[in-house]
Amino acid sequence: MAYTIIEVERKTGVSSHTLRFWAKKGLFPFVQKDNNKVKYFSKSDVEWVGWINWLRKSQMDIPSIRHYIQLANQGEDTAKERRDMIARQKEIVEDNIEELKSVLEVLSKKLVIYDDMLSKNIDGFNPQSSQYTSCDKIHKEKYE
Numbered sequence: 001m002a003y004t005i006i007e008v009e010r011k012t013g014v015s016s017h018t019l020r021f022w023a024k025k026g027l028f029p030f031v032q033k034d035n036n037k038v039k040y041f042s043k044s045d046v047e048w049v050g051w052i053n054w055l056r057k058s059q060m061d062i063p064s065i066r067h068y069i070q071l072a073n074q075g076e077d078t079a080k081e082r083r084d085m086i087a088r089q090k091e092i093v094e095d096n097i098e099e100l101k102s103v104l105e106v107l108s109k110k111l112v113i114y115d116d117m118l119s120k121n122i123d124g125f126n127p128q129s130s131q132y133t134s135c136d137k138i139h140k141e142k143y144e
Contacts, residue, residue, distance in 0.1 A: 002032065002040035012049045019049065025062050027052055027069060058089040059096070 005016045022028065023039060032040045055065050068085055071078035123129045
């Protein structure tokens, strides 16, 4: 069965705009086109869309994804290199998760401080306010 870009969008949640962009970047080398240059995706192409979407979510850049696809098309002799690419992306995602945990911790602390400020009807984070207190001072008072 062949799927149009709109059908692929519905199946995968990847916008048709993104699908067209990825196609222009060479990420769908086997997608068929009719005489009017309308793209038709096979079932395996739709699966690749999902995989490409996950690689993009992992922050893999388009040239690397294109290289990955080229390697995959070369067969099992490239499996180790593809595995290594995925391992590197996994490390990147793990690093991003650690950074996001740190950001989440700061945001949580800020919310506690804002709740305290709101309960006291003060605006200590506004540098234009006479009530302004440096963030460092507030954090030390609250958390040390």
